[in-house]
């Protein structure tokens with residue numbers, strides 16, 4: 537968290553720069569000076585990178601705002617040296633929605649390119665004299681700056697539309713497949729193509745550009761983990777929360793001291809607790825909050841002052857895939873489960889993972 541520079545919120549979405557982003561400037565400085573460039577050249581290249589990444593931010597906002605239309609929030613937009621990421625809280629099941637969200641990013645760069653077009657002195661670059669052309673295109677200068685920004689926006693569209701799942705083009709590919717076959721099969725096919733493209737990028741990158749190698753690694757692992765998540769979701773299909781919930785759990789009282797809870801944590805495998813009184817669920821005490829409170833207020837503090845009161849309750853009859861998505865959405869993954877107004881269980885990620893392990897073992 538602290539490794540990212542926060543740039544504030546725009547349209548309610550947090551924008552941040554990952555610390556590795558600054559390595560890009562070292563990389564650029566190296567390239568400029570290796571080609572006998574001057575400090576002025578470095579200045580223009582740096583301004584260009586900033587302008588380009590502003591376009592990338594707009595691209596990510598395209599995804600985020602399209603997702604918002606379908607009620608999907610965005611955790612943050614993060615800038616990395618290899619590009620931007622809009623961290624959506626979930627990927628929609630509906631292929632049409634995924635298609636629109638995936639296309640919205642590149643569409644923004646098309647719009648930027650169209651807006652820049654009238655200002656691009658194209659006649660200076662569409663010439664037959666290769667020597668003069670090379671002179672005008674070598675390095676970034678005030679003369680070719682707009683031309684390069686225009687060209688890079690078109691390149692961004694082209695590159696992102698390569699069907700290397702989970703890049704934009706790969707999502708479009710998956711969404712189109714998913715209109716014809718199950719989402720699980722569509723994802724499996726998109727993942728295979730994505731990994732193949734990643735391998736290609738990796739090999740080409742080894743001989744041309746180190747950034748392409750890094751992108752290849754991101755694509756490979758991105759495709760891999762999203763494929764697994766979809767396969768797991770399909771294993772949960774047809775089950776209720778009741779099937780996976782924990783029924784053997786400790787309820788703590790709002791008046792209990794933190795020391796009581798620590799004792800319980802140490803003698804069991806439980807970490808998070810439902811706080812209730814007379815069958816009335818009042819909140820959840822997360823171990824993460826407990827540790828902080830322990831440092832700040834000591835072990836005699838009562839649970840009531842530390843617990844989270846704004847909580848989501850699940851119903852025993854809720855479909856398990858929905859609960860799983862709910863669990864993945866936040867970073868505190870522990871929910872009380874209710875039935876007819878009574879607390880009957882709790883659900884956390886560990887238990888769903890256990891459930892998945894057993895399902896996988898007897899399904900295949």
Ligand SMILES: [Zn+2]
Pocket residue numbers: 595596599641642696704
């Ligand atoms: Zn994109």
